Amino acid sequence: MQADHYDGFAASYDAENASSLLNACYERPAMVRLAGDVRGHRILDAGCGSGPLSAELRARGAIMTGLDGSPAMIELARRRLGDDVPLHVADLAEPLPFADDTFDDVVASLVLHYLEDWVAPLVEIKRVLKPGGRLILSVNHPTAHVINHPDEDNFATRQYSETFELDGEPAVLTFWNRPLRAMSEAFAEAGFVIAVMDEPPPSPQTPRELLTPRLASGERTAFFCFLFVVLEPR
Numbered sequence: 310m311q312a313d314h315y316d317g318f319a320a321s322y323d324a325e326n327a328s329s330l331l332n333a334c335y336e337r338p339a340m341v342r343l344a345g346d347v348r349g350h351r352i353l354d355a356g357c358g359s360g361p362l363s364a365e366l367r368a369r370g371a372i373m374t375g376l377d378g379s380p381a382m383i384e385l386a387r388r389r390l391g392d393d394v395p396l397h398v399a400d401l402a403e404p405l406p407f408a409d410d411t412f413d414d415v416v417a418s419l420v421l422h423y424l425e426d427w428v429a430p431l432v433e434i435k436r437v438l439k440p441g442g443r444l445i446l447s448v449n450h451p452t453a454h455v456i457n458h459p460d461e462d463n464f465a466t467r468q469y470s471e472t473f474e475l476d477g478e479p480a481v482l483t484f485w486n487r488p489l490r491a492m493s494e495a496f497a498e499a500g501f502v503i504a505v506m507d508e509p510p511p512s513p514q515t516p517r518e519l520l521t522p523r524l525a526s527g528e529r530t531a532f533f534c535f536l537f538v539v540l541e542p543r
Contacts, residue, residue: 319381323359324476331534334515336447337362339537340418343445343505347371350413355401355434356420360386363394366416376401401430407437417446419535422484425468431499435542444501444540453533454486464488496540505539
């Protein structure tokens with residue numbers, strides 16, 4: 310997965326994540342809303358990064374465990390979460406270091422799109438979920454890639470890189486784009502069914518100065534970014 314690539318810009322990514330429109334005011338509130346009432350739930354944050362989603366869910370009563378491939382991100386998560394949240398440096402593309410039926414829920418926030426193969430990681434996540442558990446995930450929306458790259462084969466699963474500015478610092482991120490069909494096939498092959506699929510707007514609490522003029526006017530067609538899915542083992 311090459312998650313340790315994040316070591317080079319972990320601090321700037323964490324700073325951007327803390328207050329940006331896409332992370333703080335869109336993706337994270339949507340994940341928290343989909344998780345719902347998590348009091349007493351044992352939750353694995355798979356690809357926890359610096360821990361902001363774990364912090365939000367812990368504040369709502371969840372018993373959190375975090376996992377990320379970047380040692381620098383895990384160190385930031387330890388500073389944020391303290392010693393009462395077990396944190397592991399591990400690659401989501403490898404077998405997970407947990408027993409069967411350990412977690413009530415798994416959250417995977419903006420992580421699967423870094424992987425070429427989804428089936429093996431999803432099978433591992435299913436293994437560590439308790440019966441009746443949920444996988445709550447967010448990924449890059451395939452339609453956003455179509456809009457930004459109209460000349461490419463957007464029905465193929467293919468790798469691409471983009472340069473982002475994170476808290477004023479440039480960083481190159483590499484993703485795997487896959488069409489919705491390929492996503493649903495991977496979910497089914499791993500033994501999951503889709504319980505929820507969502508394309509929410511930004512949080513109503515988003516500061517107005519973070520919104521583009523079209524978003525501030527309420528125009529939903531101006532906003533395609535992430536896709537949110539809740540999966541349940543079948």
